[in-house]
Amino acid sequence: MDARPAAVTDQEPQPAPPTGATGPDDAFHDISTRILEAVETVIDGKPDAARLALTVLLAQGHLLLEDVPGVGKTMLAKTLARTIDCTVNRIQFTPDLLPSDVTGVSIFDQDSRRFEFRPGPVFANIVIGDEINRASAKTQSALLECMEEHQVTVDGRTHVLGDPFMVVATQNPIEMEGTYPLPEAQRDRFMARISMGYPDARAEADMLESHQSVNPLEGIRAVAGVPDVIDMMRQVRSVHVSESVKHYTVAIGRATREHPRLRLGASPRSLLQLLRAAKASAALEGRDFVLPDDIAAMSDAVLAHRLLLDRKATSAGDTASAIVAEVLSRVPVARQTQRR
Known part of the structure; x- marks a missing residue:
């Protein structure tokens, strides 16, 4: 998340906001x-994870929380959901979970003599998918249409999901017992991935002190409603992106596709989501325009989980994050022009 280009080349003064923009x-x-x-207040010592989760929400994306058990993945998802006065459903993914357990099912009503659709837990503003990679690929794929098109099709009928809609999924590393790797198409639906990591010693000590006698979630109250979030999303969408920044984003994506140690680079969808995440990051900084630094800062979180390394790179111990950092160091930073 904190990746930056190694050098800045040919960069002029940063653009000023357009006339009349606030x-x-x-x-x-x-x-x-x-x-x-x-x-x-709940997730000790992880301010970057909290900020990225909010960034993804405002960018109208979906978030994947990946790490070993017990580091606060589900807690982060629950805490974010509680700060907003909206509908929240939690799905515990297990090997025997069926697609209809996620999307819903049509049931024949004896009285009306017709089939009625019973919505599944995916019909909520925020859906928490706990341990998503413990379910089969068939069940995981039930989320594909939901996450991309914000709708569910059951028995030939399409049901539109509410707005906002966000999936916050947690998963354990694939080396853990009883896990299935997420298909490439599923990973590509997630705007960003967070690897939580262990807290530092001080944060962990504070957690032991504050969490042992009370559930920290009990003190969380909603600070925003659905209309507030929708308005914030509207403001994020209106953030300006210059042509040079768009070209910089495309250059990063093409560099991953041409990288000799990757067999799958960044998809066009991932570049669109990178731009949306950068717009949300800029808005959180109080700006109505995107800088190249916003693109660079979001590149690891948005792109790394989508990249597939070849066998040589994997055996050599390379990581997708390291390759993203390498790409950022090689792609010239966008040349900015002053807006008047």
Whole structure:
């Protein structure tokens, strides 16, 4: 998440906001600050994870939390959900979970003599998918249409999901017992991935002190409603992206596709989501325009989980994150022009 280009080349002064633009309004700043503060009271020592989770929400994406058990993945998802006064459903993924357990099922009603659709848990504003890679690929694929098109098709009928809609899924590393690797198409639906990691010693000691006698989630209250979140998303969509920044984003994507140690580079969908995440990051900084630094800062979280290394790179111990950092160091930073 904190990756930066190794060198800045041919960069002119950063663009000024367009005439009459004021950037995200005060309500945007106040609500986002309260959400981050609430999350950080529960998730000790992980401010970057909290900020990235909020960034993905405002960018209308989906979030994948990946790490070993017990480091706070589900807690982060629950905490983010509680800060918003919206519908929340949790799905515990298991090997015997069926696609209809996720999307819903049509049941024949004896009285009306017709089939009625019973919505599944995916019909919520925030869906928490716990241990998603413990379910079979068939069940995982039930989320593909939901995440991409915000709708569910059952028995030939399409049911539209509400707005906002976000899937926050957790998964254990594939080396863990009883896990299935997420298909490439499923990983590509997630805007960003967070590897939580262990907290530092001080944060862990604070956690032992504050969490042993009370559930920290009990103190979390909603600080925003659905209309607030929809308005914040609207403001993120209006953030300006210059042509040079768009070309910089495309150059990063093409560099991953041409990288000799990758057999699958960044998809066009991933570049679109990278741009959306950069717009949300800029808005959280109080800007109404995207800088190349916003693209670089979000590149690892948005791109790394989508990249597939070849066998030589895997056996040599290379990682997708290291290759993203290498690409950022080689791609010239976008040349900015002053906006008037």
